[in-house]
Amino acid sequence: MNSSLLLGVAIGIAIGCASIFLPYFSDRNQGLNEGCSLLPHRHFWLYSKRVLTPGGIMPAAVEINGGHIVSIVHQNKTPKQTKRAHVIDYGNAVIMPGLVDVHVHLNEPGRVEWEGFVTGTKAAAAGGFTTLIDMPLNSVPTTTSKEAFDMKVDAAKGRLFVDVGFWGGLVPENALNNTAIDELLQAGALGLKSFMCPSGINDFGQTNASHIKEALRILAKYQRPLLVHAEIPQPSEDEKTDMDISERRMYSTYLRTRPPSWEEEAIKILIAVSKDTHFDGSKDGAHIHIVHLSDSSVSLDLIKEAKESGARISVETCPHYLVFSAEEISDGDTRFKCAPPIRDVLNRERLWKALKDGHIDMLSSDHSPSSPELKLLEAGDFLRAWGGISSLQFGLPVTWSYGQQHGLQLEQLSELWSQRPAKLAGQHKKGTIVTGNDADIVVWDPENEIQIGENYTIYHKHPITPYTGKHLFGSVITTFVRGNMVYENGSHASTACGVPILAV
Numbered sequence: 001m002n003s004s005l006l007l008g009v010a011i012g013i014a015i016g017c018a019s020i021f022l023p024y025f026s027d028r029n030q031g032l033n034e035g036c037s038l039l040p041h042r043h044f045w046l047y048s049k050r051v052l053t054p055g056g057i058m059p060a061a062v063e064i065n066g067g068h069i070v071s072i073v074h075q076n077k078t079p080k081q082t083k084r085a086h087v088i089d090y091g092n093a094v095i096m097p098g099l100v101d102v103h104v105h106l107n108e109p110g111r112v113e114w115e116g117f118v119t120g121t122k123a124a125a126a127g128g129f130t131t132l133i134d135m136p137l138n139s140v141p142t143t144t145s146k147e148a149f150d151m152k153v154d155a156a157k158g159r160l161f162v163d164v165g166f167w168g169g170l171v172p173e174n175a176l177n178n179t180a181i182d183e184l185l186q187a188g189a190l191g192l193k194s195f196m197c198p199s200g201i202n203d204f205g206q207t208n209a210s211h212i213k214e215a216l217r218i219l220a221k222y223q224r225p226l227l228v229h230a231e232i233p234q235p236s237e238d239e240k241t242d243m244d245i246s247e248r249r250m251y252s253t254y255l256r257t258r259p260p261s262w263e264e265e266a267i268k269i270l271i272a273v274s275k276d277t278h279f280d281g282s283k284d285g286a287h288i289h290i291v292h293l294s295d296s297s298v299s300l301d302l303i304k305e306a307k308e309s310g311a312r313i314s315v316e317t318c319p320h321y322l323v324f325s326a327e328e329i330s331d332g333d334t335r336f337k338c339a340p341p342i343r344d345v346l347n348r349e350r351l352w353k354a355l356k357d358g359h360i361d362m363l364s365s366d367h368s369p370s371s372p373e374l375k376l377l378e379a380g381d382f383l384r385a386w387g388g389i390s391s392l393q394f395g396l397p398v399t400w401s402y403g404q405q406h407g408l409q410l411e412q413l414s415e416l417w418s419q420r421p422a423k424l425a426g427q428h429k430k431g432t433i434v435t436g437n438d439a440d441i442v443v444w445d446p447e448n449e450i451q452i453g454e455n456y457t458i459y460h461k462h463p464i465t466p467y468t469g470k471h472l473f474g475s476v477i478t479t480f481v482r483g484n485m486v487y488e489n490g491s492h493a494s495t496a497c498g499v500p501i502l503a504v
């Protein structure tokens, strides 16, 4: 070996050693992006008596360094605070994976008077959500082309308090254009989303079975899912066009306009098209995800059967279908208007059973607010008001409080809110507390009582929500996104350091 080679090897070893030991020499601040975190450390330990890991809930210390979980030590005592090791002891609070919401309408760019990246992601952080996946509609433009996708990502930069990925939109204009869909997916869309009924947004038209089949062919190649708003309008016998305002104010009128048969019909078609999605020799086929299931009767049975026979189908439901019922919605109270509609108590209880039995794969908020005027609260006109419920920030305490009454365990709740949604979005480093994953964590007190109301800060752009007045259990203490403490007890980090998540 000549001398210059020897020198090279020696330098190489020196650099190698330095990088192995670097984290220990640089316990404070190294690589810390000023303002991203309320905590001035990048290497620290979180401790509590209740850490939720895939192995169960246990007393443990979670070591975080450089934004990742680097070790999890099952121990009954708080680790010692040393010069090198900053330790936060959360006592009996629960440390669990940050929540992942795969169905959020942030409406930016273009409809920031409805919601926006800053307000939406601040609400998310305060609610324990560390990742959101944004829907392609309600923003202007809708996210249906590569150009629109790039605009969305640009608009998001520097404005996110949690990480945000994006679904692309599948509409009649791009569905049969393979190049356009390829471009959208190559730009980073995590999958596509389509409607089988009018979406309420003019430039987001409804797709039919042929559009969906063609899109699945391409999605199968990328192994990314198609999310579908599964309702197809059905002809009805008593269709009246001349209803007066007193009839339009009645919740029962609205409920009649969107019967379960709309969901059934759409789901039948989706199951039929999912049968053979092993296109071009693709061995895994395409994945269809049914968003916001409301009908827990025939629709749910169809999904169960299809899954049993091996279809690659998953389904989500939302807190509002689990908490409210048609019987309790007052006429004129359009805060509750959403599509598909909230149905009767029996339907709700069957949804809980399906959730507990594992037939519903995950939860999502379907946070879809609008400007207050569009809810037509004064007129209370259910047929003309905007359909969409504002709820992002409350998902955890709501589903925990009502889930407990239905025998749902914390471990199950975490699977429904973190592990499975992260998987659907292709985020394999998120959704669980395991070594090597992103340090996306919520620390919360499941026993603390709260009330959504005056003494509760709502970070959504508009506070209008049907949850107002609800007494709940569970308050978020701290939220970490990739090791940054982005929220603690009513304060957010000063800089928005969440990142746009792009599929690669």
Ligand SMILES: NC(=O)NC(NC(N)=O)C(=O)[O-]
Pocket: 105, 137, 138, 199, 200, 201, 229, 292, 337, 338, 339, 340, 366, 368, 387, 388, 389
């Ligand atoms: N344009 C929307 O945001 N629609 C949403 N509205 C609801 N769910 O009422 C949805 O997800 O269908």
Ligand SMILES: [Zn+2]
Pocket: 229, 291, 292, 339
């Ligand atoms: Zn929808």
Ligand SMILES: [Zn+2]
Pocket: 103, 105, 135, 366, 367, 368
């Ligand atoms: Zn939606």
